[in-house]
Amino acid sequence: MAKRKIIKIDSDKCNGCGLCIPNCPEGAIQMIDKKARLISDLFCDGLGACLGHCPQGAITIEEREAVEYDEKKTMENIVKHGENTIKAHLEHLKSHGQDKYYKEALEFLKERGIDMKVEKPKHVHGGMSGCPGSRMMDFTKEQAGAGDAEGTRQSQLRQWPIQLHLVSPIAPYFQKADVLLSADCVAYTVGDFHKDYLKGKSLAIACPKLDEGKEIYIEKIKSLIDDAKINTLTVMTMEVPCCHGLVALAQEAAQTAKRKIPIKSMIVSLKGKVLSEEWL
Incomplete structure (x- = not known):
């Protein structure tokens, strides 16, 4: 075993909604006793595609001793679920720049006569997390709409405080x-x-x-x-x-x-x- 990044599921925070499962094409997460569970370190690549799909914030990335991720073993699990799951996994690897695993996946598919590849991923992940909500994106090179920049907008805020923890519902x-x-x-x-x-x-x-x-x-x-x-x-x-x-x-x-x-x-x-x- 080696120390590497892998997901961690807080069972106390998990409400059993299951949104993380279809967003883990590797099949590392399953619902057991109405809670999401990491069933095998072997299948978790530690890239965190599931993080942004958990509304409870129950999934995080930790670094610990774990069985090394095995792309070919993972592909054996993935191909059972059909073309869409295979494609989602390839896009997942490509968008995270995991060229080594991507090539291993294509080799696995080629050996089984399955012709599939992803030329351009839908999203390219940056920063430290795989969560779509914290992905680094730069809009500065895009042309901003001109709009009406003249004059001063009057604030429409008519109260304080505004943070939900601080407001009084009977205000x-x-x-x-x-x-x-x-x-x-x-x-x-x-x-x-x-x-x-x-x-x-x-x-x-x-x-x-x-x-x-x-x-x-x-x-x-x-x-x-x-x-x-x-x-x-x-x-x-x-x-x-x-x-x-x-x-x-x-x-x-x-x-x-x-x-x-x-x-x-x-x-x-x-x-x-x-x-x-x-x-x-």
């Missing part, structure tokens, strides 16, 4: 209000966040990946619905998978609340465009 500005629950990063990507989305709403912000105490968030959202009797709840999140947990928290709170209110989900691209908008 007067939440009473019978239209509430915007926004992921932290949204306001930095949407150019006219204040004018187009915050105006006329009370605000709470949170990060479903990095914040602790998510059970407190559920109780606070529930209190906003039942005690503050808010009118509507709009949840704005980024397109990265780890951000979707905020919608899940809002839905869980709504399911346990006595009142029923309209909840809208809005997903924003990394360049500030609204990709989808729907009532849940």
Whole structure:
């Protein structure tokens, strides 16, 4: 055995949603006793494709003594699941610059008469993590939209504090209000966040990946619905998978609340465009 990077699953944080499993084409994770488990060090390449798909932040990368990752053994497991899984694995290796494993995978496929390769990966990972939410990307060379740069925008924020851990659900500005629950990063990507989305709403912000105490968030959202009797709840999140947990928290709170209110989900691209908008 050698010391290398490998995933670690915190069973206390894992809620058994299973989102990590289809995003581990190597087959290193399985659901056992309603929890995600790393079934074999042999199949885990330590690149972390599964990290960004865990809304609970239960999966991390650690460095420890582990059986060396074996690409050919992994491919024996992968080919059983068909063409789409094979392709996902090849893209995974290519996007992380794992040329050695990529060549080994192609050799394995060639020996079995399977002709498949990935010329250009969908994403190229940078930085220290495989999580899509922390992948390094540089937009500076792209032409920015001109927009209307003149004049001063007036802030539409009508309260303080705004962090969900700090707000009081019974504060007067939440009473019978239209509430915007926004992921932290949204306001930095949407150019006219204040004018187009915050105006006329009370605000709470949170990060479903990095914040602790998510059970407190559920109780606070529930209190906003039942005690503050808010009118509507709009949840704005980024397109990265780890951000979707905020919608899940809002839905869980709504399911346990006595009142029923309209909840809208809005997903924003990394360049500030609204990709989808729907009532849940």
